[in-house]
Amino acid sequence: MSAAESSAAAGSTTTSPAKAAAGPTKYLSTVALGFTTAAAIVTSLRGLPAMGKEELTMFFYIAFSVILFLIPAGLVSAELGSAYGKQAGGLYAWISGAFGKRVGFWAIFLSWLQAMVFYPTGLSFAAAGVAFAIDKPDLAQNHWYVGIFSVLAYWLCTAVALRGNQFAAKVTQAGFVLGTAIPGLILVGLFLWWVLGGHSIGWQHTTDPAVTVHHDGHDGPRFMPYIAGLSSLAFLGNILENFTGIESQAVHATELKNPGREYPVAIAIAAVTSAGIFTLGALAIAGILPYDEINLNSGVFDAMRSGFGTLMNIGWPVLILAAMIAYGALAGTLAWVTGPSRGVLATAHDGMLPPVLQKVSARGVQVNILLVQGVAVTLLCAPYFFMTDVSSAFFLITAMAVGIYIIIYLFMYAAAIRLRYTEPNMVRPFAIPGGRAGMWGFAGIGFLAMAFALVTAFVPPDQLPIGNPTSYILLVAGGTVFFCAIPIVVERLKKPDWAAPDHEKVKSHGPSSELRERLSRR
Numbered sequence: 001m002s003a004a005e006s007s008a009a010a011g012s013t014t015t016s017p018a019k020a021a022a023g024p025t026k027y028l029s030t031v032a033l034g035f036t037t038a039a040a041i042v043t044s045l046r047g048l049p050a051m052g053k054e055e056l057t058m059f060f061y062i063a064f065s066v067i068l069f070l071i072p073a074g075l076v077s078a079e080l081g082s083a084y085g086k087q088a089g090g091l092y093a094w095i096s097g098a099f100g101k102r103v104g105f106w107a108i109f110l111s112w113l114q115a116m117v118f119y120p121t122g123l124s125f126a127a128a129g130v131a132f133a134i135d136k137p138d139l140a141q142n143h144w145y146v147g148i149f150s151v152l153a154y155w156l157c158t159a160v161a162l163r164g165n166q167f168a169a170k171v172t173q174a175g176f177v178l179g180t181a182i183p184g185l186i187l188v189g190l191f192l193w194w195v196l197g198g199h200s201i202g203w204q205h206t207t208d209p210a211v212t213v214h215h216d217g218h219d220g221p222r223f224m225p226y227i228a229g230l231s232s233l234a235f236l237g238n239i240l241e242n243f244t245g246i247e248s249q250a251v252h253a254t255e256l257k258n259p260g261r262e263y264p265v266a267i268a269i270a271a272v273t274s275a276g277i278f279t280l281g282a283l284a285i286a287g288i289l290p291y292d293e294i295n296l297n298s299g300v301f302d303a304m305r306s307g308f309g310t311l312m313n314i315g316w317p318v319l320i321l322a323a324m325i326a327y328g329a330l331a332g333t334l335a336w337v338t339g340p341s342r343g344v345l346a347t348a349h350d351g352m353l354p355p356v357l358q359k360v361s362a363r364g365v366q367v368n369i370l371l372v373q374g375v376a377v378t379l380l381c382a383p384y385f386f387m388t389d390v391s392s393a394f395f396l397i398t399a400m401a402v403g404i405y406i407i408i409y410l411f412m413y414a415a416a417i418r419l420r421y422t423e424p425n426m427v428r429p430f431a432i433p434g435g436r437a438g439m440w441g442f443a444g445i446g447f448l449a450m451a452f453a454l455v456t457a458f459v460p461p462d463q464l465p466i467g468n469p470t471s472y473i474l475l476v477a478g479g480t481v482f483f484c485a486i487p488i489v490v491e492r493l494k495k496p497d498w499a500a501p502d503h504e505k506v507k508s509h510g511p512s513s514e515l516r517e518r519l520s521r522r
Contacts, residue, residue, distance in 0.1 A: 028255035030262040034269025036252075037074070040245045041274040043332045044180055045187075045325060046125040047242035049299025051282030054239070055203040055211035055291065056221040058282050061239045064449070066275050070243050072446030073409060074267040075432050076416045077247035079439075082254045082429040083419070091247070091412065092343055098415035098422065102491055105352045107411050108343045109487035114404035115340040116373055117483070120381045120397050122333045123150035124297055129326025132301040133319050140298040143393065147384030154381075157334045158374045162365055175335070179328010183321045184281050187300065190307035191284035197311065206291040236456045241402045242278060246270065247412065259430035300325065341369045351499030352491065396475060399457050403480040406454045413447040 051058045080094040091111055096104025127149035131139035139145045195201065203221040206212045213222045246267075256262040285294060288303045295302060304318045345366040348358045359368045380397065387393040419426065420439050432438045458480075460472040 027257040028252060030256065030266050031269065033252055033256065033263075034266040035273060037246055037266060037270035038273035038277075039176055041070075041243055041270065042180060042277050043176070043245065043335075044122065044125065044329050045184055045281060045300050046122060046329065047239070048278065048281040048285055049294055049296045051239055051242070051278060052285035052289070052299055052303075053291075053294050053296065054225075054282075055206060055286050056223050057211055057225045058239070058279070058286070060224055061236055062275055062279055064236065065240050065243045066271050068445055068449035069240060069453075070246060070271050070274070071267060072413075072442045072449075074246045074270065075264065076413060076439075076443050076446060078253040078259075078263050078267070078430045079428055079432050080412070080416055080419075081247075081252070082259060082431075083423075083426050091408065092347065095411055095415045098418040099411075101350070101352075103411070105347050105350075105491055106487045107408055108347055109352075109490070110404055110484060111408055112340040112344045112373075113376075113483045113486065114401050114408065115336050116376050117380055117397060117401035117404060117479075119154060119333055119336070119377045120150050120384065121401070122329050123153050123381075124384065124393075126150075126153060126326045126329035126333070128298040128301055129322045129329060132298070132305070132322035133326060135315075135319060137298070137301065137305065140301070141295070143384050143388050146297070146393075147381050150381045150384060151378050153330060154333065154377050155374055157330065157337050158370055160334055161337045161370055162361065162367065163363070175328045175331025178324050179326075179331060183300075183304075183325050183328075184277060186317075186321060187284045187304060187307075188280045190304065190311065191280075191287050193311055194288055194307060199310065201287050202290050202294075203286050208291060211291065236453055240453050241398060241405065243274065244405055244409075253430045260433075263430050337370065337373070341366050341373055344369055349499070351496070352494055354495075354498055396472065399476045400479040400483070403454060403457045403476065404483055406450045406457065407480075407484065409450050410447060410454075413443040413450070416443050 051061070054061060084093045084097065092104045092108040094104075095107045124146045127146045128140035130149065131137055131145070203211070205219075206221065207219060210226050211222050212219050213226075253259045253263045253266075256266070281300075285299050285303045288307050289299065293302065301318065301322050304321055305315065308314055308317050344353070345358070345360070347353060348369070357366075357368050357372070359366075361367050383393040383396055387396070417439055420436050432442055434441065458473055458477050460469045
């Protein structure tokens with residue numbers, strides 16, 4: 001459910017005297033925005049095995065993600081979203097306001113690229129779901145199957161998206177409930193039953209020094225990471241990625257009755273909810289499965305299979321749940337297929353991209369952009385064909401995407417700080433308290449945390465058979481630099497006659513300004 005829809009369902013209604021003639025003003029409730037933001041963060045169960053792989057050190061990583069990323073990112077994006085609330089474009093508008101359209105174009109284009117890099121990981125998770133749904137779990141570790149499924153599934157999602165945004169929205173509407181919430185609750189329920197039944201807990205029997213501490217002749221789980229180098233913290237970026245997306249709902253801060261007082265509460269609700277879901281789900285996987293059996297791509301399904309098999313001696317519920325989770329993963333992919341590309345379409349109409357990428361169908365769908373996106377995603381699925389270990393390929397692709405996403409956040413923090421100096425009188429319905437010092441505090445903490453996470457994203461993890469560390473670093477760093485260079489090259493090649501006529505801009509964005517703004521924010 002979108003924030004706009006949530007406001008109608010859960011928001012309080014207050015009549016302003018000045019607007020009595022126009023009818024009551026509908027405000028979004030604090031709780032509604034908090035849970036909507038949490039839903040934007042928890043898009044699938046895909047990241048649970050990565051957290052579970054860290055056993056009880058996951059608490060350190062989750063605390064890092066919430067305190068040093070989720071809260072600063074939420075507050076900073078809320079200030080930017082409220083200041084530019086009447087302008088469509090989200091990050092494009094925010095960063096353009098601070099650094100100019102060139103940098104804004106670079107950021108939104110990079111956002112589009114990082115979304116494309118993320119698609120193969122979500123699709124491989126769906127591939128694992130289908131493999132378990134047809135009772136062929138070994139297929140989830142077959143790199144050829146995962147690669148072929150990912151390519152075909154993405155083009156299927158593209159075909160659905162080409163039919164129109166409204167049809168795509170109907171397809172994805174139940175994805176969160178059916179594919180994430182219900183299976184997640186069942187997974188946690190299995191874990192509680194597992195513990196109460198006295199079964200062996202996974203993290204109590206590990207010997208890997210990365211997650212185990214030896215004391216007085218006994219092994220026990222670690223709560224703090226074993227720091228033997230940056231490779232010990234390589235999973236930080238992978239876990240951090242699970243908490244991204246909070247900025248997507250920040251633009252709705254102005255829909256609260258009292259943004260300055262209510263939005264921090266909404267952020268707290270979103271932080272506690274998302275952290276709770278991730279923690280409980282990851283604990284379930286780490287508790288049910290032995291450490292060496294936690295697979296980054298199929299860990300959720302393996303835990304369900306082990307739980308139902310051991311506790312009830314049945315396996316058929318896993319087939320149903322796996323199908324539901326696969327649907328949720330595909331629905332999440334479909335939701336992102338059209339979203340970021342709408343922002344790119346807006347920059348195309350501003351003359352930043354050639355006319356061929358401005359083409360839209362009769363339903364207002366950005367046809368050629370989606371086709372280019374499909375070709376790019378097909379190429380990005382290549383690691384699944386060349387790396388026999390699916391978990392390693394999964395981590396490699398995720399690391400590149402995380403690196404790009406972190407760079408975007410760095411610019412968001414920098415933009416918020418700069419605007420406090422270049423636009424001190426800008427109306428900010430929600431402003432981080434404490435003036436410039438407060439902004440430096442929150443944005444500065446977020447910037448430093450992201451900079452550290454960026455460094456760890458380029459380091460191969462100790463826990464996976466990555467192969468040659470030098471090759472891994474070159475692939476991740478080289479891929480990140482390559483993607484960052486693409487929008488710079490495109491911007492340098494732009495021509496004055498690329499800008500679309502005003503009437504074409506109106507036509508391509510559909511029937512209403514409200515719809516245009518909602519689409520650009522997705």
